[in-house]
Amino acid sequence: MANPTIKDVACEAGVSIATVSRVLNKNASVNNELAAKVNLAIEKLGYYPNFIARTLKNESSKTIGFVVSDIANSFFTTMARAVEDILNQHGYNLFVCSTDDSQDREEKYLSLLREKQVDGIIINSSGKNYKLITQISHQIPIALFSRRVPDPDFKGDFVDNDNFSGLRDLTQYLIRLGHTKIGLLNGQSYVSSSQERLSGFQYAMREIGINVDENYPYLYRGHFNRLSTGMEGTKYLYAQGATAVISSNNLLALGAMKYCRNAHIAIPKDLSLCSFGTIENHDLLYVQPTCVDQSSASMGTRLAELIIERIEAKNDIPNREIRFSTNLIIGDSTYPPK
Numbered sequence: 393m394a395n396p397t398i399k400d401v402a403c404e405a406g407v408s409i410a411t412v413s414r415v416l417n418k419n420a421s422v423n424n425e426l427a428a429k430v431n432l433a434i435e436k437l438g439y440y441p442n443f444i445a446r447t448l449k450n451e452s453s454k455t456i457g458f459v460v461s462d463i464a465n466s467f468f469t470t471m472a473r474a475v476e477d478i479l480n481q482h483g484y485n486l487f488v489c490s491t492d493d494s495q496d497r498e499e500k501y502l503s504l505l506r507e508k509q510v511d512g513i514i515i516n517s518s519g520k521n522y523k524l525i526t527q528i529s530h531q532i533p534i535a536l537f538s539r540r541v542p543d544p545d546f547k548g549d550f551v552d553n554d555n556f557s558g559l560r561d562l563t564q565y566l567i568r569l570g571h572t573k574i575g576l577l578n579g580q581s582y583v584s585s586s587q588e589r590l591s592g593f594q595y596a597m598r599e600i601g602i603n604v605d606e607n608y609p610y611l612y613r614g615h616f617n618r619l620s621t622g623m624e625g626t627k628y629l630y631a632q633g634a635t636a637v638i639s640s641n642n643l644l645a646l647g648a649m650k651y652c653r654n655a656h657i658a659i660p661k662d663l664s665l666c667s668f669g670t671i672e673n674h675d676l677l678y679v680q681p682t683c684v685d686q687s688s689a690s691m692g693t694r695l696a697e698l699i700i701e702r703i704e705a706k707n708d709i710p711n712r713e714i715r716f717s718t719n720l721i722i723g724d725s726t727y728p729p730k
Contacts, residue, residue, distance in 0.1 A: 395531050396437040404433035438527045440506045455485050456699060457505040459498065459515040462617040463490035465643055466672035467688050468516070471537075474692025475514060482700055484511065493580075493617055495520035502528060512699040517541065519583040533702035535695050540584045549698045549712045551691050555585050555668075558684040558718035559592030559638065562666045565682065565720065566636045567600055570728045571664065575629030575637040576604075577644045579616030586616070589640050589668060610634045614644075622647015630657060635729040636664035642671045645681055653678070660727035670721070680723035687716040 398416075402409045407426055414422045415430040422430075433439075456479055460468045476486045487510065489501040498518045502525070505513055512533040517525060519539055526543040528534065534548035566574050576593050579586040594604040604611060609632050614621030622644035629637055639645040645667035652659050659665050659679045667683040694714055702709055 396439045398439070400437055401430065401433045401439050404437060405429040438531070440503070452511050452703075453509050454483055455487055455508070455510045457487050457489060457501070457510045457513040457515075459489045459491060459501055459505075459513060459517075461491055461493045461516050461518060462643075463488060465617065465641075467642060467669055467686060470672075470688040471692035471695070474689040475696045478693055478696035479700070484700075491518055493518045493615070499524060506532065512703050514695050514699055517583075519580060522546075530707075533699055533707045535699045535702070537691060537695055538585050542584070547707065547711065549695075549702065549709075549714070551695050551698070551714045552585065552716070553684075553686050553691070553718050554715050555588035556592040556595070558668055558686075559589040559640070560596045561592075561718065561720050562638050562668065562682070562684060563593050563596035564599075565722075566638070566664060566666065566726065567596065569636075569664070569726060571636040572600065572602065573610060573633055573635045573729070575610035575612065575625075575632070575634035577622060577625040577629070577637060577639040577648065578611070578613050579621075579640055579644075581613055583616075586640065593638065616641050617643060619643060619647040619650070622649075623651040626651045626663075627655070630655075630663060634663070636666070636726070638666045638668070640668050642667055642669035642683075645669070645671060645683070649677070649679065649681075660725050664726040664729075666726060668718075679725045681725040682723040683721050684718035685721060686718065691716055 398409055398412050402412045407430060411422060411426055412430050415427050458472055458475060462468060472488060479486055491498040491501060495518050498521050506528055510532065514535045516537055517539045522541050522543050525541050526546045529547040535551065536548060537551045540550050563574060578590055597604050610629055612625035612628055614625055622639060626637055626648040637648055639648055648665055652663060657663050665681055667681045669686045670683050671681060698712065
């Protein structure tokens with residue numbers, strides 16, 4: 393049900409609107425049995441009190457929620473700026489929420505955005521609130537990016553890079569240099585971007601007769617938003633004998649470079665390094681990583697356009713998916729194996 397009302401809750405629970413109101417306001421005069429019926433109806437319908445509507449009377453809040461896993465990552469800040477530029481032209485304000493990939497924190501932000509009746513939500517999901525996001529998608533226009541919601545009932549749009557091709561291209565480049573012991577630093581296995589990048593890696597390695605499965609010695613899984621994953625993963629892969637490492641995002645690449653510098657491992661002489669995603673101010677680094685560009689600004693612009701179109705159409709648009717091609721950028725972080 394799209395935007396269930398207090399009247400809908402009352403009908404579902406078989407009580408009066410006044411009783412529902414008292415339960416919402418935590419009035420002690422309502423007995424436990426009636427309160428339980430009301431709360432069950434609220435949960436079933438996905439009802440949230442429309443606080444903003446009490447004063448705006450069907451007017452737009454002119455606010456878009458932008459929910460990301462780590463706003464400190466330059467990929468997201470660049471995207472946020474691009475989103476804001478487009479929204480500003482249409483009179484919308486951006487409300488930025490950084491979840492640190494916490495399920496609870498993301499849930500709280502989504503609940504807050506729904507209560508405040510934002511006009512739309514752009515979200516890079518933690519990967520753990522699929523049911524909630526799907527429910528909200530039938531009430532508020534949503535555009536996902538980088539991480540899809542694997543629920544057939546989800547209503548909204550999805551924007552991402554071509555993760556498969558980007559990782560495949562990086563792997564094939566290292567293979568052409570002569571590397572076969574190639575390590576992969578990957579993020580959480582339950583998010584779509586991680587799965588797609590792993591698939592691209594597996595495809596390229598199969599072309600040279602190497603099967604990448606659970607027994608592959610040069611695969612390290614961690615967390616996309618943890619510098620420590622890049623550091624600890626590179627330490628592990630180098631000890632295993634990897635001659636090259638591919639990081640699945642820019643933060644992991646920074647962690648890899650930090651470990652190598654601290655451990656006096658020379659890039660690329662001792663270890664070649666590639667990154668899925670560019671690093672901010674990379675020209676100031678002691679090495680320029682070979683990478684694929686994620687087109688974060690272009691993605692942000694398209695996300696803003698999609699959410700505005702969905703808002704103006706009152707969310708009555710078929711689901712859309714946009715993929716951006718990646719571009720291989722050769723740096724000085726790679727070298728043929730010893």
